[in-house]
Amino acid sequence: MRSFVLLILILLASLVHGLSLVELWSYNVGGRIRALAFSSNGKLGVVSPSGNCVYIIDREGNLHSQKCNVGTVYDVSYCCNKFGFVNWDRRVYLYDLDNEEWNSIEIDLSYGQSLSLSSEGILVCGLTNCELINYDGAKVWEDQTGALRSPSHYEDLWYIPGDSYLFIVRNVDGTIVKKLRFDPFDEIISDSICRTYLAVGTSSHLYLTTISDNPLEPVVLWSVSGLLGVNDIAFSPDCKYLAVTDSYHRKLVIYDNKGDLVAEKSFNYFVDSVAWWYDRIAIGLDDGTIIVYKVEGYTPPLLTATTTETTTSTDSCPCTTVTVTSTTTYTTTVENVTKTITITTTSVINNTDTTTYNTTAVSPTTIVKNVTNTTTYTTTELAPTTMVLSNTTVTTTQILTTETLIKIPAPTLIALLGGALIRRKE
Numbered sequence: 001m002r003s004f005v006l007l008i009l010i011l012l013a014s015l016v017h018g019l020s021l022v023e024l025w026s027y028n029v030g031g032r033i034r035a036l037a038f039s040s041n042g043k044l045g046v047v048s049p050s051g052n053c054v055y056i057i058d059r060e061g062n063l064h065s066q067k068c069n070v071g072t073v074y075d076v077s078y079c080c081n082k083f084g085f086v087n088w089d090r091r092v093y094l095y096d097l098d099n100e101e102w103n104s105i106e107i108d109l110s111y112g113q114s115l116s117l118s119s120e121g122i123l124v125c126g127l128t129n130c131e132l133i134n135y136d137g138a139k140v141w142e143d144q145t146g147a148l149r150s151p152s153h154y155e156d157l158w159y160i161p162g163d164s165y166l167f168i169v170r171n172v173d174g175t176i177v178k179k180l181r182f183d184p185f186d187e188i189i190s191d192s193i194c195r196t197y198l199a200v201g202t203s204s205h206l207y208l209t210t211i212s213d214n215p216l217e218p219v220v221l222w223s224v225s226g227l228l229g230v231n232d233i234a235f236s237p238d239c240k241y242l243a244v245t246d247s248y249h250r251k252l253v254i255y256d257n258k259g260d261l262v263a264e265k266s267f268n269y270f271v272d273s274v275a276w277w278y279d280r281i282a283i284g285l286d287d288g289t290i291i292v293y294k295v296e297g298y299t300p301p302l303l304t305a306t307t308t309e310t311t312t313s314t315d316s317c318p319c320t321t322v323t324v325t326s327t328t329t330y331t332t333t334v335e336n337v338t339k340t341i342t343i344t345t346t347s348v349i350n351n352t353d354t355t356t357y358n359t360t361a362v363s364p365t366t367i368v369k370n371v372t373n374t375t376t377y378t379t380t381e382l383a384p385t386t387m388v389l390s391n392t393t394v395t396t397t398q399i400l401t402t403e404t405l406i407k408i409p410a411p412t413l414i415a416l417l418g419g420a421l422i423r424r425k426e
Helices: 002-017 402-407
Strands: 020-028 035-038 044-048 053-057 063-068 073-079 082-087 091-096 101-106 114-118 121-125 130-133 139-143 152-154 157-162 165-170 176-180 188-194 197-202 206-210 219-224 233-235 241-246 251-256 261-266 271-277 280-285 289-296 303-312 321-334 337-351 358-363 366-370 376-379 386-388 394-400 413-417 420-424
Touching (some): 044 073, 114 152, 165 188, 197 233, 233 271, 251 271
Parallel strands (some): 035 073, 386 413
Antiparallel strands (some): 020 289, 035 044, 082 091, 091 101, 114 121, 130 139, 152 157, 165 176, 206 219, 271 280, 280 289, 303 321, 376 386
16 A cells, blocks of 8 residues: 555655656766767767866766877867867867767866867856857957856857856957846856846856847846755756756756756766757766756757768779768757757678669769669678669758657668668668
């Protein structure tokens, strides 16, 4: 009877809150996790100041890349297919997801506390000042603000959480156009922007404001008190929910954009950072653990996927090797705001057939093969599966859910059958 009552209470709590968190994987780097940032395709940038390394972890919880001997790193940000990390040793480290290469930019010693990447450049901040640099390291401007955590960018403005004030700064020249104070006794620690929502976290409050009418005059929609250290805030992709660290209560709390609590989770350690990607939430704990959860009860925006297959060869045919390049573009649109992710996979395939082709030279490096029968190749990348190549480039479009996107592999079979191309996904 007691077990039955407990089950009913758990179900009722789930119904009241609306969302639940299901752990997918965890990873420990051995030191406090101060900052997290997701890329547009789900890789996770991780900062642990005591570890002397920065990390990039893939969607399945495996280490994708790391860079060590980087000193005391305090913040991570993502934009434009790049991760950025800043430290107190005069460096911004950039990891380019396109070519999977690391490089660094030298900065002034004063700007090692936080950073934020945007298409306009990199904003790096210390405790009492900030500086905008371009991706070559050239200074655009500097100001006298300072930020404890990553500033947020909206149109031509920066919103910088600067301890006593939230500074609003013009991107073009660094002019401070507004200073906002939410509570005279609260330290402003963090902020986050999703479309026209601006969330602000302080030492004891969470505020949700709107900047739709005037970006210089945020209007408070609601606030929550009784928190203890809102060190980080992450919006869901559609801006309907906010994941918030109640750091020193050792909790993660999730509110909807009406101000209702929809989920919460307690931990044995301080919760210092949070990031949200589609239906995945990552949290960073004070003991060095990153945990990634699936958000049950939340449906992220649908994605439209367009896949283009091209077959190229630098040899005459019959070919000794064939290169197949698969480019998949995922597009999601929510309330007329469109974001695009492009993933390119290249496979070198060994020919196991001696079929003779009639070839047409499209360019010096591209040959279109006019195949008179089905030809099978074995791919080293996807072994032991096989691929059957058609004689042309084809584009297909389908609607994917987030779950499909996360599990979707590269195409494993292409068949030429009666002039129609049939694709099968694993």
